[in-house]
Amino acid sequence: MSGHDHHAAAPELPQSAIVDDGRIATFARAIFAAGVIALGVGLYVGWKQGDPNQFAKIYLVNFMFVLALALGALVFTMIQHLTKAGWSPAVRRVAEAHGANLRWLWVLALPIVWLWWNGRSHAEGHGPGLDLLWPWANLEHLAAHDPAEAELVAKKSAYLNPDFFMIRNLAYFAIWALLANFYFGRSVHQDSTGSEADTRSMRKWAGPAIILFGVTTTFAAFDWAMSLNPAWFSTMFGVYFFCVCCTIGFSAIAVTLLRLKHLGFLNGVVTAEHMHDIGKFIFAFGVVFWAYIAFSQYMLIWYGNIPEETTWFAARQVGAWAWVSAALLFGHFVIPFVFLISRWVKRWPTLLLIGGIWMLAFGWLDVWYLVVPVIPSDIGTFDTWNAFAAAHAGATTGLGNPAIYLMLFGMFAICIGSAAKRLARVGLTCRRDPRMAESIAFENF
C-alpha cells in the first residue's frame, strides 16, 4: 500500500488536536521573553568577566547550537520531500516551524559583521576584529606570535580572509533563509489551498535544496569552527557538523512533539508510530552516524600521526578536556546506543523524551568540544605525549561559567519561543497535505 500517491480527500481532523487553544501562544510569549532576558543577562555577565575571547567563544558555541537545531529541522523537512515520505506529514509542521527560525537567525550573527567592520580599520581605539576568534584574520599578529603557523595560514589567505569570509557568511544565511522560508511557506500555503501543486513543488526542489544545504553547512562548519585553528584541517569536519545538526535538530523535533502531545494536542494525528520513526532518526543520525564520522576522523588522524593534524586532538585529550572527550564517547554514543536501540524505548513517550533531552545536552557539549579548546602554542616543544600531557594537566574546560548557561538558555528559549509562536499561528500539522490520511494510518512493521 505504499509507494503510490494517495489522493484520498484530506481527513477532517478535530480542531482541538491541531489548532492552538491559546496555551501555546502564551507559552511562546513567556519563553521568548525569558529568553531575551536571560540572553541579555548572559551577555552582560559574560562581557563583565573581561575575557573577550572566551566571551566570543561562549557566544559562538551557543549560536552554533541553535543554528544546528534549525538546520537539523530544515534537513529533516527536506529529506521527507526528497524521499516522498508518506509517513511524515503528521509531524512535518513541527520540523518546518523550527527550521523557519533560519529566517531571522542571521540577527544573532550580526556581531560577526561588527567584528569584520572593526577589523577593517586596523586602527587603535576600535573594538576587536575578527581575529578575536579567528587568528587568520590578522596575519601580522599571528606572525609575531607563532611564525610557523602564520606561514601555513598565509598560504590559505585566498580563502581565509575577512572579506571573503563575510561574503560567504552572507551567502549561507541567504540560502538558509530562502530554503527555510520556501519549505515553511509552501507548506502553510497548502493548509489553505490543499493543492497538490505545493507538494510537487516542494518535492521538485528538494534535491537541489539538499545539495545547497550540504555545501553551505559544510563550509559554514569550516569557517566558524574549523578555522578557529586555521592550520588544522579535516575534510570530515563538514559532515561532522551535519551530524551535530541532525542530533540537535531531530532531538528537538522529538521533544517538541512529545510536549505537544503531553499538553493534549495532536491526539489521533501523531501516534507512537511517528515517534518511533523519529526515534530511529535520532538513533541513526545522532548516535550511530555521528560515532561513525567522529571515529573516522579520529582514526585517520591518529593513524597518520602527522603533528599538524594530531595537535587538534592533543588539545582535546589533556587535563579536563580528556573527560569531555570521554563524556562524548559514552554520552553521545555508547549509552544512547544501548538506550535507544530497543523498539519499546522509542515508542514510550517518557523514555524518548529523556533520550531527546539527553541528546540535546550532548549535542551542545559536542559543539563546545569543537569550538572551545585551544591548541597550546608550546605543543611543538615536547618530545613525548606524556611530557605534553603532564605540562598541560591543568587544562580546564571552562564549563563552570554561568554566562554559558544564561546565554544558552537565552538563545534556546528565543528559538523555541519563536517556533512555538509560529505553530500557534499556523496550526500544528500539515492538515491538507495530500498524504495526511496515509500518514495518520501509518504503522511500523
Place this chain on the structure above:
Amino acid sequence: MSTLTIERPTATKAHDGSTSRLWGLMAEFKTPAAIFEAAGRVRDAGYRHWDCHVPFPVHGLDKQMGVKRTIIPVIVFFAGLTGCSVGFLLQAFTNGTGAEWSFWAIVWVTGYPFLISGKPLLSIPAFVPVMFELTILLSALTTAGVMLLFNGLPRWNHPLLAKKRFLRASDDRFFIVIEARDSRFIRSKTEDFLKSLGATHVEAVED
C-alpha cells in the same frame, strides 16, 4: 501472515493414489474484512498452528492473529556482540601477541606481532574498523539466516501448493489454514468452526 506467489501451478501434482494423510483445513474468504474478522475468532478459539494467506498485506492482520513479536532482534544483538568480540580477539591475538595455538592439534597458528608506524601492538583504534565490520557481517548474516530458518525455509514443497483453489491466494482470495497438528484440531469441529466464520469454502488439505 504470508504472501505467496505461485509461479508454476502445474508443478504440484503430489500424489499417485497412495493413501494421503490429513494435513489441515483450508478456508476461503472473499474480502480482507472477512478474513480480518475471522482471524480474530480463530485466535480467540485458541488455535496455535494456523496461518493466513493473503494476496496483499492486510494492515493489522498480524495483531489480529495474535502474532507475537519476533525474537530475532535479541538473537541478532548477541550475534553482533559475538562479531565485535571475535574481531577484537582475532586482531589482539594475531597482531598483539606472539602466542602459539593449536586447534584440535591439527591446525597450528601463531601470533605475528608486527610494529606498524610505531603504534603499540595492542592498538584498539586500529582494530575498530574490523570489529565494526565483523559486527555488521555477523548481524546481517544472522538476521537473514534466522529469518529463513524461522520461516521454515528452505523447503521444496508445501501441501497447500497442491490445491488448485489456493492459487487464488496470490490473486483475489484470502485463506485461513488450520493445521491438523494443532492440539485443538478435530476435523469435524474445526470444519464447522471455519464455516461459522463465514468462509465461502472449506476443504481438506492432504500431505
